[in-house]
Amino acid sequence: MSAAENKPRRDGASARRTRLRHLLQGWLAHHRLSAADSLARVLDHPFSSALTWLVLGIALALPAALTVALDNARALSDRWDSPAQLSLFLSGSVSADEAQALQAALQQREDIEQVVFVSRDAALAEFSALSGFADVLDTLERNPLPDVLLVTPLPGSDAVTALYAELKGDPRIAEVVLDMAWLERLNTLMQLSRRVVLALGSVLVAGVVLILGNTIRLAIESRREEIVVIKLVGGSNAFVRRPFLYTGLWYGVGGGAFAALLVAAALWFLGGPVTRLAELYQSNFRLGGLGIMGSLNLVLIGGLLGLAGAWLAVARHLRLIAPR
Amino acid sequence: MITFDRVSKRYAEGHEALSEISVDIRQDEMVFLTGHSGAGKSTLLRLIMLIERPTRGQVIVDGVNLAKVGERGIPRHRRNIGVVFQNHQLLFDRNVFDNVALPLVIAGYEHREIGRRVRAALDKVGLLSKERALPVTLSGGEQQRVGIARAVVARPRILLADEPTGNLDPLLSAEIMQLFEAFSQVGVTVLIASHDLALISRLRHRILTLRNGRLVGAGS
Numbered sequence: 001m002s003a004a005e006n007k008p009r010r011d012g013a014s015a016r017r018t019r020l021r022h023l024l025q026g027w028l029a030h031h032r033l034s035a036a037d038s039l040a041r042v043l044d045h046p047f048s049s050a051l052t053w054l055v056l057g058i059a060l061a062l063p064a065a066l067t068v069a070l071d072n073a074r075a076l077s078d079r080w081d082s083p084a085q086l087s088l089f090l091s092g093s094v095s096a097d098e099a100q101a102l103q104a105a106l107q108q109r110e111d112i113e114q115v116v117f118v119s120r121d122a123a124l125a126e127f128s129a130l131s132g133f134a135d136v137l138d139t140l141e142r143n144p145l146p147d148v149l150l151v152t153p154l155p156g157s158d159a160v161t162a163l164y165a166e167l168k169g170d171p172r173i174a175e176v177v178l179d180m181a182w183l184e185r186l187n188t189l190m191q192l193s194r195r196v197v198l199a200l201g202s203v204l205v206a207g208v209v210l211i212l213g214n215t216i217r218l219a220i221e222s223r224r225e226e227i228v229v230i231k232l233v234g235g236s237n238a239f240v241r242r243p244f245l246y247t248g249l250w251y252g253v254g255g256g257a258f259a260a261l262l263v264a265a266a267l268w269f270l271g272g273p274v275t276r277l278a279e280l281y282q283s284n285f286r287l288g289g290l291g292i293m294g295s296l297n298l299v300l301i302g303g304l305l306g307l308a309g310a311w312l313a314v315a316r317h318l319r320l321i322a323p324r
Numbered sequence: 325m326i327t328f329d330r331v332s333k334r335y336a337e338g339h340e341a342l343s344e345i346s347v348d349i350r351q352d353e354m355v356f357l358t359g360h361s362g363a364g365k366s367t368l369l370r371l372i373m374l375i376e377r378p379t380r381g382q383v384i385v386d387g388v389n390l391a392k393v394g395e396r397g398i399p400r401h402r403r404n405i406g407v408v409f410q411n412h413q414l415l416f417d418r419n420v421f422d423n424v425a426l427p428l429v430i431a432g433y434e435h436r437e438i439g440r441r442v443r444a445a446l447d448k449v450g451l452l453s454k455e456r457a458l459p460v461t462l463s464g465g466e467q468q469r470v471g472i473a474r475a476v477v478a479r480p481r482i483l484l485a486d487e488p489t490g491n492l493d494p495l496l497s498a499e500i501m502q503l504f505e506a507f508s509q510v511g512v513t514v515l516i517a518s519h520d521l522a523l524i525s526r527l528r529h530r531i532l533t534l535r536n537g538r539l540v541g542a543g544s
């Protein structure tokens with residue numbers, strides 16, 4: 001291939017690069033323009049926009065607030081002492097020394113917070129003192145009670161059941177008693193609540209998307225002529241879509257921010273009384289909130305839902321506007 | 325530049341708006357399309373712009389068979405064609421500059437280039453001083469000139485106009501036609517639908533006459 005043939009080709013490539021760069025710049029410029037223009041349009045109608053934000057904010061705040069409430073309930077239940085205590089009744093053949101060795105071994109474990117040894121003699125003494133059957137018990141030749149280890153697992157560890165199964169297999173231990181019923185009941189209740197929040201959240205999220213879809217539909221209607229003109233002079237579907245997607249984004253972001261504010265306000269409102277209540281129970285429990293990340297997430301979710309709603313509306317309604 | 329090969333168009337709910345149209349328009353030509361109201365003038369222009377598709381026959385524009393242009397290719401196709409409408413189709417919430425700039429924004433031109441080209445186009449139609457004006461503050465003739473500036477700003481190879489002088493008095497109409505002639509002279513293919521026979525017969529260009537959807541006379 002001769003140099004004469006090469007040169008124009010290279011020029012062609014660089015011209016194409018320049019063209020591509022210009023296209024990219026133009027594309028970015030239109031994104032900026034659409035974003036700014038859509039925001040200006042949203043702010044141009046402060047009353048109706050604020051109303052939209054409020055509606056979206058409430059719809060998003062409800063599931064967010066319930067999630068926060070559940071998190072607090074979990075934090076609270078984790079703080080309760082001995083969520084499940086295991087009572088290990090040692091078999092009669094285990095000597096006091098062996099019992100104490102077992103106690104020490106258990107105490108080393110990661111998943112156990114505390115092990116208390118209650119010797120059979122101590123247990124009998126306590127029982128006779130508390131029951132008032134001291135006379136009867138005195139007549140017994142033999143102490144019928146076994147040595148007991150009271151094991152407190154680390155709070156919040158889900159491995160209580162596994163620990164239970166493991167200890168049950170130990171030959172030194174005659175019986176393991178685990179009072180889990182109330183813990184299971186609480187867990188089930190929490191799971192149920194989570195489901196309810198999830199279901200409610202899904203319904204409300206669908207509502208948010210529909211509300212936004214409708215708002216965007218109205219925006220599309222009001223700019224029908226503009227859309228026709230843009231299509232006539234060669235605007236692509238993406239070009240026509242862009243400002244409406246940004247409109248949806250702004251509504252969604254505003255709704256998310258509003259929701260974060262509502263949740264924060266509710267927590268501020270409840271925080272004082274909750275702290276006082278906790279103090280009455282000698283607890284230093286404080287209500288936890290969304291935090292910065294949670295609030296940002298809420299805004300992000302709002303924005304995504306806004307985009308989704310706008311996309312639905314745009315996909316449905318732009319097609320109906322001639323010319324295609 | 326524009327070729328119709330035995331093109332017919334039947335709207336879903338009606339009779340044939342165009343029947344067996346065959347015509348060839350060269351690149352350097354300026355052609356008038358005339359005929360009674362309902363003759364099919366707008367339909368013919370709509371076929372070129374791909375607002376409608378022919379029922380039978382082929383339309384070839386700038387070497388491209390439009391039957392091969394899919395939905396996604398339509399925007400790009402339209403960017404090569406400037407259009408002027410009878411009712412201007414201006415955006416009334418934007419000023420003259422923004423209206424004229426629209427095709428350039430769509431085509432993705434950069435900011436400075438847009439400014440240059442919009443001013444050049446406004447200069448050509450004699451509205452450079454009105455770039456910040458809103459369309460409602462302009463007269464009918466001025467609005468139509470804004471429409472023309474928008475049609476030519478991206479320097480399309482083809483310029484279509486549907487009754488561009490429909491609402492204007494004879495003097496303004498003649499001015500508008502002169503503008504179109506000027507664009508024709510710099511190599512733009514111009515096709516103008518108009519029923520103003522008195523006006524167009526004074527300008528010596530080819531005239532295509534439609535009657536009930538058929539081409540009549542020597543024009544074809």
Ligand SMILES: Nc1ncnc2c1ncn2[C@@H]1O[C@H](COP(=O)(O)OP(=O)(O)O)[C@@H](O)[C@H]1O
Nearest residue numbers: 335337338341360361362363364365366367368
């Ligand atoms: N969208 C449409 N649907 C159905 N019929 C149409 C449509 N547009 C035009 N027509 C019919 O097609 C014929 C030609 O119309 P048109 O091309 O607008 O004529 P002109 O522009 O010459 O007045 C007319 O009979 C008109 O009623």
Ligand SMILES: [Mg+2]
Nearest residue numbers: 365366367486
């Ligand atoms: Mg017409």
